[in-house]
Amino acid sequence: MTILSDTASVSHAIVANDLAKHYRVHRREAGISAALRSLFARRFETIRAVDGISFAIDPGERVGFLGPNGAGKTTTIKMMAGLLHPTTGTVTVAGHRPAARHHDFLRAITLVAGQKQQLFWDLPPVDTFELNRAIYDVPRAEYRQRLDELVGLLEIESVMQKPTRQLSLGERMKCELAAALIHRPALLFLDEPTIGLDIAMQATIRRFIADYNARHGASVLLTSHYMADVAALCPRVIVIDHGTIIYDGTLEALAQQLRPEKRIELRLTATANAPSAWDCGDRGRIVEREGTRIVIQAPQGVVKEILAQAIDELPINDLTVADAPLEEVLGALFDKAAADRQARDPDQTADTGKSVAIEKR
Amino acid sequence: MSRKEKLFAMVRIGFAESLAYRGEFLIWFLTTNMPLVMMLLWMAVAKDGPVGRFGTREFAAYFLTTVVVRLLTGAWVAWQLTMEIRTGTLARRLLRPVHPFVAYACEQASALPLRALTVAPLVVIILLTLGTDLFSSELSHWVVFPLALAGALCIRLGVMMTIGSLALFWDSALSLYDAWLALFFVFSGYTIPLELFPAWIQPLVNWLPFRYMMSFPVEIVMGHLDGRQLLVAFVYQWGYALLFSVLALTIFRRGLKRYAAFGG
Structure with missing residues (x-):
């Protein structure tokens, strides 16, 4: 386990050292007799939601926090946002211990969760913006300027005066982002911000996050089950599984490490030449062959040769070369x-x- | 930005919300009818002769004032806090640089203008039907009445936040509030003027916090208290307000250490 030095927290936006969160949960079988038994003898189980993780994130860095459901991503984010007290280990965010919930710390961060909202349900989003202006001490002139910027980038001018309950999911999420960024935080924790949104809206949100990061140098920690979000936004990923980090590095390096082969997709003009008869020898293997489409997986070094062969032998309409999904x-x-x-x-x-x-x- | 401006912003948004939920408020207003039932009951009892110093008119004045105090000091934070802890939505408040209790208190306070507006016609009806002779003629009583109302509201908020914070440790914390309410109905003067209790129980009634949440402000406007009694009662009232506030803050702070923020 890598333990980061105390001085690391000075230059990093986030430093986690051997961070762990264990929950004690009550368990019982189904049925009346089990319910009665549990009155006298309760069975508890300790769950290691996060089990000793260490990492550091630099100011302005965009990092994807990935893992299957229940891996410990949200628990880690909640510890970094000061919502949960770690069981053991330490975490420093923007120079603060999050669990202390110092007001300077809370002004430096924001947490946007796709399935939760901070907007007042029965009031227009502009009321929440105004409230956040006051409680985050944003001077009025600066607020106006920031709001104009957010409204322009997110295109919410026409919706921010309607009651939140009457907005579509996408409109609501854009207003959530605006409300979360009025105080211009230096650290964004985004927990599945595009969940449930259509493709176009996902792309809009992604563009906005990248733009905010570029304009203000804010660090972004993103969890998402949509790999398109991660690929578009996060040069670095931290992968967590069963409460431990199983990978920390760039996406390219991860792909190179686990799926070093390139994926060549060929689209043919016609099926006349029966593509089932075609192959590329032992240079690569055909992983899909359907109608006019052929997908080949092959090491980087032989891609050129396979392409040359394919162009020579097949009626190609289109071709792409990509890493594995x-x-x-x-x-x-x-x-x-x-x-x-x-x-x-x-x-x-x-x-x-x-x-x-x-x-x- | 001044602290006052922040508080005002929170009260303003709470007021906007209370306007949005005006239907819900009206129903709550109309269902706060227990003192009215008790008024009719006690007036029937007093028909054949006064009970202590209470004749039919005195009972009417007492219980109608009780309704006014109840409407102006009602709160819902115990239910709100418990629900937000259970559903994880407390997280939204924890992320803001304002203590959640300050935000809750502002939200409760923001409902006061609307309540005062609905209480005003009731006060007019009381004065038109019963006259002013049943109420205190001393200016000092009317000056300290708002302070007594504020003290009553502070105790209620303190108790509700204490019990609500226990939800961080115990899922069924709200059942404690039911027990509290049962005692409140008996010992606060909500259903029976406290001076009608037997003499041997009076010290207990004066010692418990319930009197200072309801009966005390009513006793002030009815002119039942002299200067010394007022002072002692105020010491008890604000002492309890402070005690429950400290208790609520302590429990909340400790509870957050084990908060799981499930679903939040």
């Missing part, structure tokens, strides 16, 4: 992590990997 790369990473866990502890099943202790009371 991010979903596939992450899937491979999780499989590898599960295999490593299994190898370390053969008795452990995937489902119980996070349980550490059962006690009766």
Whole structure:
């Protein structure tokens, strides 16, 4: 485990050292008899939601925080936002201990969760903006200027005076972002900000986040199950699984490490030459062949040769060369992590990997 | 930016919300009818002769004033805090650089103008039907009445925040508030003027916090208290307000350490 030095927190926006959060949860079987039994002897289980993670994030950095459901992403974000007290370890955000919830710390951060809202449901978003102006001490002239900028970037002028309950999901999310950024935080925690949005709205939100990061140098920590968000916004990813970090680095390096092969997609003009008869020998393998479409996976070094052969032998209408899809790369990473866990502890099943202790009371 | 401006912004947004929920408020207003039921009951009892110093007119004046005090000091923060802890929406408040209790208090205070507006016709009806002779003629009583109302509201908020904060430790914390309410109905003067209790129970009634949440302001406007009694009652009232505020803050601070923010 890498333990970062205390001085690291001075230059980093976020420093987590051996950070852990364990929950004690009550468990019981279904049925009346189990309910009655639990009156006298309650069974508790300790869940290691986050189990000793260390990392550092620089000012202005955009980092994707990835992992399957229940991996510990949101718990970690909540610890960094000061909502949860760590069980062990330390975290420093913008020079503060988040759990202390110092007002200077709260002014330096924002948390936007796609499934939660801070806008007042029955009031227009502009009322929430005005409230945030007051409680975050934003001078009125500066507020006007920031609001104009946010309204322009997010195109919310026509909606911010309607009651929040009458807005569409996309309009609401754009107003949520505006409300969360009125105080111009230096650190953005974004927990699935595009969940449920259509493709066009996802792209708008992504553009806005990138633009905010570029304009104001804010650090962005993003969790999302939409890999397009991560690919577009995050040069670096931290992958967490079963409460531990299983990868921290660039997306390219991850893809290179787990799926080093390139993916060549060929689209043919006609099926007359029966593509099923065509292959590229032992230079690569055909992973999909359907109608006029052929997908080949091959090492980087032989891509040119395969392309030359294909252009020579097939009636090609279009072709693309790309890395393996991010979903596939992450899937491979999780499989590898599960295999490593299994190898370390053969008795452990995937489902119980996070349980550490059962006690009766 | 001054602290006053922040508080004003929170009160303003709370007022805007209370206007948005005016239907809900009207229903609450109309259902605050227990003192009216008690008024009719006690007036029937007093028909054959006064009970202590209370004749039918005195009972009417007492319970109608009780309605006014109840409407001006009502709060809902125990339910709100418990619900926000259980659903995780407390997180929204924790992320803002304002203590959640300050925000709750502002929200409760913001409902006061609308309440005062609805209470005004009731006060006019009381004065037109009963006259002014049943109420205190001393200016000092009317001067300290708002302070007593504020003290009553502070105790209620303190108790509600204390019980609400217990939800950080215990899922069923709200059931404690039901127990509290049961005692409140008996010992606050809400259903029976406290001076009608037997003499041996009076010290207990004066010692418990319930009197200072309801009966005390009513006793002031009815001119039942002399200067010394007023002073002692104010010491009790604001002492309880302080005690419950400190208790609520302590429990909340400790509870946050184990807060799981599920769903938030």
